[in-house]
Amino acid sequence: MFQTKAAARQHFLEARRLRPHAAGLLASAQQVLPEVYRVALYVSMGPEPQTGALIDWLLATNREVLLPILYADNDLGWGVAPGAADLVPGRLGLSEPPTDLGSDAIATADLVICPAVAVTHDGVRLGRGGGSYDRALARVRPGTPVWAAVYDTEIVDALPSDAHDRPVDAALTPNRLIPLRGSGDD
Ligand SMILES: Nc1nc2c(c(=O)[nH]1)N(C=O)[C@@H](CNc1ccc(C(=O)N[C@@H](CCC(=O)O)C(=O)O)cc1)CN2
Ligand SMILES: Nc1ncnc2c1ncn2[C@@H]1O[C@H](COP(=O)(O)OP(=O)(O)OP(=O)(O)O)[C@@H](O)[C@H]1O
Numbered sequence: 001m002f003q004t005k006a007a008a009r010q011h012f013l014e015a016r017r018l019r020p021h022a023a024g025l026l027a028s029a030q031q032v033l034p035e036v037y038r039v040a041l042y043v044s045m046g047p048e049p050q051t052g053a054l055i056d057w058l059l060a061t062n063r064e065v066l067l068p069i070l071y072a073d074n075d076l077g078w079g080v081a082p083g084a085a086d087l088v089p090g091r092l093g094l095s096e097p098p099t100d101l102g103s104d105a106i107a108t109a110d111l112v113i114c115p116a117v118a119v120t121h122d123g124v125r126l127g128r129g130g131g132s133y134d135r136a137l138a139r140v141r142p143g144t145p146v147w148a149a150v151y152d153t154e155i156v157d158a159l160p161s162d163a164h165d166r167p168v169d170a171a172l173t174p175n176r177l178i179p180l181r182g183s184g185d186d
Contacts, residue, residue: 001158008126008159012117015153016047023174024050025113025149026057032177034145036110040066040078042149043087043095048115049149049174055081066109069096074130078105107141113172116148119155123167123180126159137166147172 002008022044039058044051058065065081070091079097081087090096106112114133118126125148127133137146148168155171155178171178 001156002160005126005129005160005162009117009129012126012154016117016151019047019151022047022050023151024053025172025174026053028172028174028176029054029113030057032172034111036063038064038066038108038110040068040106040109040112040114041081042113042115043067044115045093045095049151049172051113051149066101066105067097068094068132068136069100070094070130070132074132075103076106076132076136077101077103103136104139106136106139109140109144112137112140112144112146113149114146114168116150116168116171117154118159119148119150119168119171119180120159121155121157121180123169124159124161124165125168131164134164134166137168145169147177149173152176 041051041055055065066078067081069077069079071077077100079099079101081097087095088098116125116127140146146168147170149172152173152175170180
């Protein structure tokens with residue numbers, strides 16, 4: 001398999017760039033979304049699984065959506081999504097909410113859907129390499145479901161991992177929700 005996280009990241013990001021288009025998470029999420037009020041999500045960029053329509057639908061169905069704000073040290077703050085038009089440019093080409101509720105606001109989420117480059121059947125998540133979600137997921141209220149947004153081809157048997165990596169409970173793809181082992185509910 002992959003010797004390093006960097007090698008794995010390069011492999012999966014290259015494959016993403018070759019996709020003809022980025023599929024969205026709305027249809028699959030609509031099928032499986034539990035009764036939740038506040039959902040932490042991300043504003044998708046480029047070939048990432050798209051979140052725009054899902055965010056709009058959550059807001060239209062009276063849910064609240066938390067979106068990340070990337071700090072200089074790669075830690076994350078959170079703001080509520082008022083609507084796509086109200087987002088402001090952040091670092092690395094990201095679009096972010098204008099008002100920061102702070103890093104601990106993720107503890108108020110009932111469901112966290114986080115970006116990932118790949119995930120294993122055991123729930124090991126590989127991200128962009130900033131350690132942003134390693135820190136953010138440590139603040140999630142215990143028992144809150146955490147889903148990694150990936151494509152079906154990004155769910156693999158093994159990935160390099162570190163002790164600080166936070167496991168995820170399921171993989172949400174544009175097609176389905178796949179429960180992952182090793183995160184407490186089996
Ligand atoms: N949409 C989205 N938002 C997110 C994340 C993410 O993975 N996706 N993050 C997850 O932690 C945090 C931000 N971390 C990020 C880290 C790297 C890149 C990125 O695109 N890097 C480019 C180089 C960009 C540049 O330097 O101009 C690259 O890797 O090619 C984006 C976000 C918080 N918000
Ligand atoms: N709690 C933490 N506080 C500060 N730095 C951390 C923390 N957890 C991880 N890091 C650092 O973040 C860096 C990247 O970690 P890693 O490669 O696991 O990121 P990732 O989970 O793939 O990315 P991301 O979470 O941003 O999507 C590492 O150098 C690691 O030491």
